[in-house]
Amino acid sequence: xxxxxxxxxxYFLLVVIIVFFSSCYSVRVVNKDGIPEPDPLNTTGDFYKGxxxxxxxxxxxxxxxEGEFTLIERCVSQGFYSFEYRVxxxxxxLNTITFxxxxxxxxxxxxxxxxx
Numbered sequence: 001x002x003x004x005x006x007x008x009x010x011y012f013l014l015v016v017i018i019v020f021f022s023s024c025y026s027v028r029v030v031n032k033d034g035i036p037e038p039d040p041l042n043t044t045g046d047f048y049k050g051x052x053x054x055x056x057x058x059x060x061x062x063x064x065x066e067g068e069f070t071l072i073e074r075c076v077s078q079g080f081y082s083f084e085y086r087v088x089x090x091x092x093x094l095n096t097i098t099f100x101x102x103x104x105x106x107x108x109x110x111x112x113x114x115x116x
Contacts, residue, residue, distance in 0.1 A: 024087065024088055024089050025086075025087055026084055026085065026086040026087070027084065027085050028047070028082060028083070028084040029082060029083055029084075030081070030082040031079070031080065031081050031082065031112070034079075034080075034081045034112045034113075035081070035112065035113040036050075036051040036052070036081040036082070036110045036111075036112070036113060037051065037052040037075075037081065037110060037111045037112065037113050037114070038050060038051065038052065038113065039051055039052035039053070047082075048108070048110070051081070051110045052110060052111070053108055053109075053110055054073065054108070054109050054110070054111070055106075055107070055108050056073060056105065056106070056107040056108075056109075057105070057106050057107075058104075058105055059094070059102055059103070059104050059105070060102065060103045060104075060105055061101060061102055062100065062101055062102070062103065063101075073107075073109065075109075075111030075112065076111065076114065078112050078114075078115075079111070079112050080109055080110070080111060080112065081110040081111060081112050081113075082109065082110045083107060083108065083109035083110075084107065084108040084109070085105075085106070085107055086106040086107075086108075087106075088104070088106065090104065091103065091104035091105075091106070
């Protein structure tokens with residue numbers, strides 16, 4: 001009996017870990033021919049080093065009839081150099097608890113450098 005209970009707990013733990021890790025990811029799209037808007041004060045040690053990063057972190061409320069949303073942030077220049085959309089466990093949990101009425105949106109984007 002004890003072995004069976006231990007197996008159930010380990011299966012439950014495995015399912016929780018799979019759900020947790022599969023719901024945390026990010027997608028980054030980069031314009032390989034573009035030149036990013038520079039920011040010499042940005043000294044982070046990642047992809048965004050030396051680039052001017054705009055961050056949008058908000059919660060969107062949807063009506064029952066809406067299944068999607070449009071969120072447009074405009075760059076002053078010709079367009080985007082890169083943007084990154086991040087999905088977190090908390091965002092998935094919020095969407096689940098509110099039955100899809102609220103969605104957490106985390107976006108980082110870099111605009112193209114303005115031509116002189």
